[in-house]
Amino acid sequence: MSSMKDLHTGRRRFRDEPEDFTEEFLDETEDLEIPGIRCPLCKWRPRTIDTWVCWDVEHPEYFYGGCGTSWNTFATSGICPTCLHQWKWTSCLRCFMWSKHEEWYENEAG
Helix, strand or coil: CCEEECCCCCCEEECCCCCCCHHHHHHHHCCCECCCECCCCCCCCCECCCCEECCCECCCCCECCCCCCEECHHHCCCECCCCCCECCEEECCCCCCEEEHHHHECCCCC
16 A cells, blocks of 8 residues: 655555544634624633633632633633533633623624
């Protein structure tokens, strides 16, 4: 069975082995900004790979039941997928300020 060098990974693969583009696809999509979402204060746009953590927090949420789950809060409209807490506030990963979660969503009028 002959083999050839995979141009994407640099490893040798057999001719009948399918080429794996998964890593390449993930590399291309992980930096995509989430359309229609931006920090209302500094205008930063989160990417699909950005994550927030469900922790106990005082001001402004005053939530003391954090479960430690890490996830993209915009994938669930601010609901923790583990403990189901609905976050009313979201902190910006760029300016570190808190804004109401609903204010992150741009209206269609722009």
